[in-house]
Amino acid sequence: MSKGRLEAFSDGVLAIIITIMVLELKVPEGSNWQSLKPLIPKFLAYIFSFLYVGIYWNNHHHLFQAVKKINGSVLWANLHLLFWLSLMPFATDWIGETHFAENPVATYGAGLVMCAIAYTILENAITKDERENSQLKEAIQSRFKEYASIVLYVSGIITSFIYPYIAVALYYIAALLWLIPDRRIEKSLNKN
Template sequence: MSKGRLEAFSDGVLAIIITIMVLELKVPEGNSWQSLKPLIPKFLAYLFSFLYIGIYWNNHHHLFQAVKKINGKILWANLHLLFWLSLMPFATDWIGETHFAKNPVATYGFGLVLCAIAYNILENTIAKYEDENSKLKQAIASRFKENVSIVLYVSGIIISFIYPYIAVVFYYTVAVLWLIPDKRIEKTLNEN
């Protein structure tokens, strides 16, 4: 089965997610710089979530550049990932509206955990479909960044009920880990 439609659909869904998030940024009522001040939490929430969606798009793109063929299980695993990512605008709006209150920050972290798990499921599903000598399969065998990410997300969720701003630091520490595309896959692409 060709992977082209999966990639095009995923790109479209991610573009829509970003569009929905930016539409939640409303124009202020006043015309002074001061009238922008109440929008700062919403803008920061948008900025952080845009970064996350960009990281997922980038890594998804790299992953599928190395994939030769797909099957129905991969289609469903990809759709599972897109489902959790599609909830990002809700969580983004909630943390922005509440100025990063504890329950919204915990919910945001929970969404991040579910996105990370869904991405891991997608990688595992692809790895199972690849043949035994697959360089991609070897490249994604090490799960260090994935495991560290989930630990930091869960830690952030736990701490969000006491110090929500520290939880946000945990969440965005993970983003910094993933800003550079997955070198394991880039190396695989360069070898092919």
Template structure:
């Protein structure tokens, strides 16, 4: 089946997720610098989550551009990913409002690792649907970046029990690793003249 509706629905959900996050930013009641300083944890958690959602949107776009069709399993896997992404505004607001306290930081990490697992499942089902010789399979290879990210998330969750800011630093590290769109897919698309195979 065609992938157009899945892409359109995913884009819409991700746009709503970003909208919800920005609406959680409350305008200060006073016009002083101190008011902004008090909001800095909320703003920092928003920036980090905005980058994460942007990373997922970018890589989701690249991944779907590399395939021609989808199936029922892919539809459900995509919904599984969108479910976990839809929890990002909640944990973002909770973490920021509580100044990166331990439990919200742990929950933030759980949502991030589940997003990563859901994305991995989606990629694997797309590869299964298109075959091990497909452009997507060739581009992702053994997915070292994906596996490394999962390990860092797991480490960050464990570290959260000791020091929450160290865990936040690890979340930032994963965001840095993925900040640029997945060049593996772009390179393979260029090699195949922009056509998915």
């Protein structure tokens, strides 16, 4: 099966997710700069989530550059990832509305954990049928970034009930791990 349809569908879903998030930013009632002040938490939440969706889109793109074939398990694993990413607008709106309160920040972290797990499942589904000498399989055999992210997210969830802003900082650190596209895959592709 061609990977083009999967990539196009995924791109469309991610574009819709970003659109939904930006539509949650309502125009203030007043015309002065002070009227923007109540929107700051929502705008910060939007920036944070836009960054995460962008990271997933970027790494998804790099991952599928190296994919040779698609099967049913890859399709379902990809849908699983898109499901968890589709909940991002809800979590984003909740943390913005509540000014990063404990329960919303924990829920946001739970969503990030599930996205990370789903991405790892997608990687596993892709490499399951690859030959032993597969460059993609070799490129992603070290899962440091995946597991470090999950540890940071779980730590953030636990921390969120005491210090929600520290939890957000942990989520941000995890994002920084992924901000640069996955070089393991780029190095693998450049060998050809």
